[in-house]
Amino acid sequence: MMFPFKVSKWMGLACFRSLVVSSSNIRQKKLIHKLQEEKAFREEMKHFREKIEDFREEMWNFRGKIQAFRCQILGFWEEERPFWEEEKTFWKEEKAFWEMEKSFREEEKAFWKKYRIFWKEDKVFWKEDNALWERDRNLLQEDKALWEEEKALWVEERALLEEEKALWEDKKSLWEEENALWEEEKAFWVEDGGHVAEEQMVEGGHHNVNGGPQSPAASRGRA
Numbered sequence: 001m002m003f004p005f006k007v008s009k010w011m012g013l014a015c016f017r018s019l020v021v022s023s024s025n026i027r028q029k030k031l032i033h034k035l036q037e038e039k040a041f042r043e044e045m046k047h048f049r050e051k052i053e054d055f056r057e058e059m060w061n062f063r064g065k066i067q068a069f070r071c072q073i074l075g076f077w078e079e080e081r082p083f084w085e086e087e088k089t090f091w092k093e094e095k096a097f098w099e100m101e102k103s104f105r106e107e108e109k110a111f112w113k114k115y116r117i118f119w120k121e122d123k124v125f126w127k128e129d130n131a132l133w134e135r136d137r138n139l140l141q142e143d144k145a146l147w148e149e150e151k152a153l154w155v156e157e158r159a160l161l162e163e164e165k166a167l168w169e170d171k172k173s174l175w176e177e178e179n180a181l182w183e184e185e186k187a188f189w190v191e192d193g194g195h196v197a198e199e200q201m202v203e204g205g206h207h208n209v210n211g212g213p214q215s216p217a218a219s220r221g222r223a
Contacts, residue, residue, distance in 0.1 A: 025133040062097050
């Protein structure tokens with residue numbers, strides 16, 4: 001037999017479990033999205049490091065040009081015109097270098113700004129994720145406790161069903177015994193009813209025991 005309070009309690013357990021599953025799915029989706037963002041950011045960081053290495057290589061090349069230009073200053077004082085042509089070319093290259101450095105520094109500034117924002121958001125994310133994980137863990141513990149309680153209710157109901165079954169067996173035995181008594185009483189009334197009918201016929205004056213009419217005296221005596 002299912003009791004109403006148990007039905008409502010099990011319906012509550014089902015809703016609670018759906019809440020646990022929904023919360024776990026939301027947390028898992030957020031975690032996957034966060035890991036994808038982190039993977040993309042690390043790829044961007046790798047690309048920027050390659051740019052840093054390229055810039056360093058360009059810087060060393062430019063330093064080599066500076067050194068070569070200094071050597072030309074020392075070795076070509078007598079060839080003034082070629083020297084000034086070389087100098088003109090050098091200053092053009094220097095201008096291009098500093099423009100490249102300016103662009104690089106702006107890109108570097110934007111990168112580190114993004115870097116700080118990323119790790120700030122990363123810290124907030126993992127804090128929220130830990131809170132969600134803690135809540136999910138508590139929900140799972142509560143769900144486990146409710147499962148234990150439900151198991152105890154099932155055991156209790158099973159015991160009640162066994163008891164009810166025993167009562168039905170006792171009731172069945174009583175019904176069988178009562179039916180046997182009814183059959184016995186029915187047989188008794190059928191048999192006894194024949195004798196009563198015969199006696200009533202004799203007392204009514206229709207026939208005596210030997211089959212003849214009964215005398216009034218005998219009737220009064222019996223009365």
